Amino acid sequence: MKTPLLLLLLAALPLSAWGDKGHRVTCALALEGLPPGPRAWYVGREAEVEDHASDPDHWRSDHKEGPRHFFDMEPYGGPDHLPRTLEQARAQIGGDYYRKGVVPWIIQDRWRDLVDAFRSGDASRVAMATAILSHYVADTHVPLHTTENHDGQATGQRGVHSRWESGLVERYYSQDAVKALPAEADPGILDRPWDWLRASHALVPQLLEDDRAADRTTPLDGQGKALRSQAYWMIFWARQGPAVKGQLRLAGKHLADAILQAWIEAGKPGWPPPPRS
Ligand SMILES: [Zn+2]
Numbered sequence: 611m612k613t614p615l616l617l618l619l620l621a622a623l624p625l626s627a628w629g630d631k632g633h634r635v636t637c638a639l640a641l642e643g644l645p646p647g648p649r650a651w652y653v654g655r656e657a658e659v660e661d662h663a664s665d666p667d668h669w670r671s672d673h674k675e676g677p678r679h680f681f682d683m684e685p686y687g688g689p690d691h692l693p694r695t696l697e698q699a700r701a702q703i704g705g706d707y708y709r710k711g712v713v714p715w716i717i718q719d720r721w722r723d724l725v726d727a728f729r730s731g732d733a734s735r736v737a738m739a740t741a742i743l744s745h746y747v748a749d750t751h752v753p754l755h756t757t758e759n760h761d762g763q764a765t766g767q768r769g770v771h772s773r774w775e776s777g778l779v780e781r782y783y784s785q786d787a788v789k790a791l792p793a794e795a796d797p798g799i800l801d802r803p804w805d806w807l808r809a810s811h812a813l814v815p816q817l818l819e820d821d822r823a824a825d826r827t828t829p830l831d832g833q834g835k836a837l838r839s840q841a842y843w844m845i846f847w848a849r850q851g852p853a854v855k856g857q858l859r860l861a862g863k864h865l866a867d868a869i870l871q872a873w874i875e876a877g878k879p880g881w882p883p884p885p886r887s
Pocket residue numbers: 626627666667679745749
């Protein structure tokens with residue numbers, strides 16, 4: 611049977627991050643960490659935020675969307691040489707820069723959208739802007755979204771991307787395993803995505819090493835395809851569980867920081883709005 615073209619195209623796209631569950635967890639942790647002022651805007655809208663947190667992964671039929679979810683560091687010479695503006699990115703590596711990922715700039719844009727939403731006084735707009743911002747913030751906390759070897763293709767570990775961000779989360783993550791961290795105002799929030807990405811990038815070597823270690827007992831079928839069993843997943847989770855939980859916790863915290871700072875930037879608007887006199 612011929613594989614439909616659409617499926618081939620989908621397979622060629624960069625993989626989505628965290629899966630739906632991880633994106634929902636990020637939102638839940640963030641809202642839990644908010645102080646009462648901004649938190650009031652989301653009362654009764656928590657599900658709305660979570661339900662739309664994966665929307666950007668469904669926009670990938672637009673070929674410009676894929677690179678909005680990651681940022682490859684190697685083309686720039688590693689984490690110490692990252693460009694801060696799109697102009698710098700172009701100057702460093704030329705017209706190819708967009709394909710290497712633009713997530714930090716997308717976060718800046720979506721954060722400004724959230725400020726506008728708070729200013730508009732429309733709580734459903736705030737919920738939607740938060741959901742979209744949450745997606746890209748969460749993506750920066752997936753280590754494999756910071757490297758050209760994003761699916762282990764350079765190290766013979768194809769599929770490690772979804773094994774880490776979806777496979778482990780879906781199998782083992784339980785909501786009460788992670789406590790939300792309280793939001794902190796951060797006037798430098800627009801500079802933070804680079805810090806989040808660098809911290810994620812530092813986790814890549816151990817993640818790949820642990821996947822290889824977990825795979826040591828994995829048998830191959832006649833075609834050389836790995837037949838991963840429960841043993842693989844248990845070993846991978848034992849080694850990477852703390853990193854998965856830690857990154858989700860940080861994603862929630864950093865999203866909460868971004869929401870709090872957007873609310874402050876908008877002039878700390880109250881919800882519900884005061885009655886007109
Ligand atoms: Zn994504």
